[in-house]
Amino acid sequence: LPPEYHDFFGTRSAISVAGERAPSGALSLTSLSVDSEALSLSGQLDLLPSGLPARFDLTAKLGLASGAPVLLPVSGGQTFVQKGTVSLAYDSATSDGWTLDARLAALAEPTAKVQSLRLAGSGRIGTADGTPTAGGTLTFTANGIEMTDPALASAVGPFVTGRTVFFWQKGKPLRLPALKLIGRDLSLSGLLTLDNLSGGIDVTADLDARAAALSNFAALAGQPLSGAAEGKVKGSMTLLTGAFDLETTLTGQDIKTGSAEADALLAGTSVIEASAKRDEAGLLLRSFHASAGSLDATASGRLSTGKNDLTAKITLPDLAVLGRGYRGALNATARVSDVEGAREISAEAVAKNLASGRAEIDRILAGESRITLLIDQRDGRTLLKSLDLATPQLSAKARGTPEGAAQRIALTARLANAALLAPGFAGPVTLAGTVTDTGKGYGLDLKGTGPGGTQAAVTGSVAADFASTDLKIAGTTETALANTFLSPRSVQGPLRFDLQMKGAPGLQALSGRITGTDLRLTAPTFGLVLQNIGLRADLSGGRVALALDGALKAGGTLALKGPVTLSAPYAADLTLSLDGAHLRDPELYDTRVSGALRIAGPMTGGAKISGALTLAETELRVPSTGLGGAAAIPDITHLHE
Numbered sequence: 001l002p003p004e005y006h007d008f009f010g011t012r013s014a015i016s017v018a019g020e021r022a023p024s025g026a027l028s029l030t031s032l033s034v035d036s037e038a039l040s041l042s043g044q045l046d047l048l049p050s051g052l053p054a055r056f057d058l059t060a061k062l063g064l065a066s067g068a069p070v071l072l073p074v075s076g077g078q079t080f081v082q083k084g085t086v087s088l089a090y091d092s093a094t095s096d097g098w099t100l101d102a103r104l105a106a107l108a109e110p111t112a113k114v115q116s117l118r119l120a121g122s123g124r125i126g127t128a129d130g131t132p133t134a135g136g137t138l139t140f141t142a143n144g145i146e147m148t149d150p151a152l153a154s155a156v157g158p159f160v161t162g163r164t165v166f167f168w169q170k171g172k173p174l175r176l177p178a179l180k181l182i183g184r185d186l187s188l189s190g191l192l193t194l195d196n197l198s199g200g201i202d203v204t205a206d207l208d209a210r211a212a213a214l215s216n217f218a219a220l221a222g223q224p225l226s227g228a229a230e231g232k233v234k235g236s237m238t239l240l241t242g243a244f245d246l247e248t249t250l251t252g253q254d255i256k257t258g259s260a261e262a263d264a265l266l267a268g269t270s271v272i273e274a275s276a277k278r279d280e281a282g283l284l285l286r287s288f289h290a291s292a293g294s295l296d297a298t299a300s301g302r303l304s305t306g307k308n309d310l311t312a313k314i315t316l317p318d319l320a321v322l323g324r325g326y327r328g329a330l331n332a333t334a335r336v337s338d339v340e341g342a343r344e345i346s347a348e349a350v351a352k353n354l355a356s357g358r359a360e361i362d363r364i365l366a367g368e369s370r371i372t373l374l375i376d377q378r379d380g381r382t383l384l385k386s387l388d389l390a391t392p393q394l395s396a397k398a399r400g401t402p403e404g405a406a407q408r409i410a411l412t413a414r415l416a417n418a419a420l421l422a423p424g425f426a427g428p429v430t431l432a433g434t435v436t437d438t439g440k441g442y443g444l445d446l447k448g449t450g451p452g453g454t455q456a457a458v459t460g461s462v463a464a465d466f467a468s469t470d471l472k473i474a475g476t477t478e479t480a481l482a483n484t485f486l487s488p489r490s491v492q493g494p495l496r497f498d499l500q501m502k503g504a505p506g507l508q509a510l511s512g513r514i515t516g517t518d519l520r521l522t523a524p525t526f527g528l529v530l531q532n533i534g535l536r537a538d539l540s541g542g543r544v545a546l547a548l549d550g551a552l553k554a555g556g557t558l559a560l561k562g563p564v565t566l567s568a569p570y571a572a573d574l575t576l577s578l579d580g581a582h583l584r585d586p587e588l589y590d591t592r593v594s595g596a597l598r599i600a601g602p603m604t605g606g607a608k609i610s611g612a613l614t615l616a617e618t619e620l621r622v623p624s625t626g627l628g629g630a631a632a633i634p635d636i637t638h639l640h641e
Contacts, residue, residue: 010037025049060086082106115144135167151219157184185213200240227255261322325357342378363420367392427451452478493519529553556581569602591618
């Protein structure tokens with residue numbers, strides 16, 4: 001024996017059995033005993049030819065004399081117990097009643113500890129119409145439960161108690177007509193019958209369950225659950241085959257899941273009702289109905305290999321119940337059916353005056369929105385056959401075509417007016433091209449147009465998990481499209497971009513060049529007009545190297561060069577050069593500036609500005625109102641006077 005079991009068996013262990021079987025089939029065990037250092041068991045048993053016991057008497061004592069925990073010789077993880085007793089008795093010569101009392105103290109195994117366990121019962125054994133019968137009442141208690149997993153500890157709680165009445169008659173099911181289990185904030189009650197125990201184990205149930213505090217299951221579910229739930233299950237099932245015929249109802253009260261939208265929908269009472277049957281022909285969903293707030297969902301049909309036909313409907317007449325600025329009404333239907341050896345999944349949704357709380361999106365969704373989807377599943381492949389989206393402002397279509405092991409999807413989309421998304425960018429936006437699904441990734445060949453003569457082409461590939469890209473992005477646009485965001489400043493002139501994205505999506509993977517010629521920038525607040533601007537921006541490794549030069553309309557030139565990191569804190573090393581730049585404020589000054597300034601450091605704050613500027617003949621004007629302001633003038637050190 002393994003040395004760890006020495007305390008249980010000790011230096012000497014013995015098993016003794018004495019008995020006989022009569023020609024009539026009666027069995028008599030006159031003596032049964034097991035003795036070891038930690039176990040003492042003795043008993044007697046007499047069975048009648050009918051199989052009913054005439055007498056049994058079993059007593060057992062478990063534990064060490066010292067009271068120390070002992071390791072039990074059982075499979076699985078190491079299981080210790082401090083002490084235990086069993087007493088089971090029946091003698092038909094004196095009574096038809098039987099009794100049971102079994103107790104364990106300080107049970108411990110790797111995943112749990114239980115301070116005390118008890119199973120007690122009593123009942124009667126006899127015959128009814130010449131058929132053996134047995135029945136009684138069993139009670140079960142487990143106190144001081146400590147699970148090593150905190151999530152399980154919260155769900156199970158510190159105690160569980162149970163009670164059931166049972167009745168058995170030979171040739172008939174075992175009935176448990178009054179089953180009841182109680183835990184912390186948990187209860188289960190109802191009736192069970194068990195039949196065909198040597199076959200598939202047929203169970204008939206009529207059970208009610210209640211969880212008064214779903215917060216106990218939050219850690220186990222991995223989300224902040226709260227609220228209460230009640231459930232009812234009625235019907236039959238075969239455990240070994242998985243067949244069932246059940247009706248269920250689940251009722252929730254003020255359930256919260258940590259999602260603001262779901263919590264708003266589940267406020268108050270929510271109900272799910274279902275009636276379903278599963279057998280060798282498949283799953284028959286006779287009915288399914290869910291209601292929560294203003295949500296109403298139904299489903300019915302059959303799921304079976306080659307014979308699927310399931311339909312579902314969802315109605316949500318007022319999305320405002322979800323909060324977060326949602327509004328509008330939604331009606332959707334979906335169907336799963338088998339057609340000519342393929343599974344077809346179709347869906348259609350109609351919405352009116354949808355709103356998401358984001359003004360630019362809401363402008364597109366105003367009015368009636370309609371979407372239809374058709375998917376084909378065949379030979380283990382899922383193929384998009386068609387997708388159509390239409391709102392008063394947006395239309396989009398996708399059509400899928402199988403090409404060997406790949407699928408080619410042709411896309412077209414049109415937004416009537418880009419100003420709906422970005423005020424000031426008036427004009428339509430279009431997209432057309434193909435996306436090829438190879439199974440390992442997606443090949444892109446897309447072209448788009450937009451306001452201001454914007455044109456763009458995207459070609460290349462994207463990994464199936466979007467973890468890597470190999471794309472070329474090229475086109476032209478008009479800088480004036482940004483004027484809405486620059487006001488009161490304005491810019492005009494064409495931009496050309498020729499970029500690549502290779503690697504994990506993000507600025508680090510972006511490289512290439514953006515160029516602009518003959519650009520014009522107007523800053524009326526400062527009385528500046530910069531014209532004939534040339535711009536070159538080279539992107540690589542998450543940085544952009546800028547080179548910009550232009551002529552001031554009032555005279556002189558300006559140039560800006562240097563790199564800028566494209567992530568916070570946007571470290572830069574820029575040089576601003578001025579050559580005879582004519583700067584003028586009619587009420588304050590008129591001068592020409594030459595020189596260079598260096599801007600080095602984070603652009604979000606803390607950058608160092610250094611350099612030297614030379615002012616040519618300068619005219620200062622003192623307004624008749626004075627220089628204004630009552631604040632003290634700080635000390636000023638004049639250099640190179």
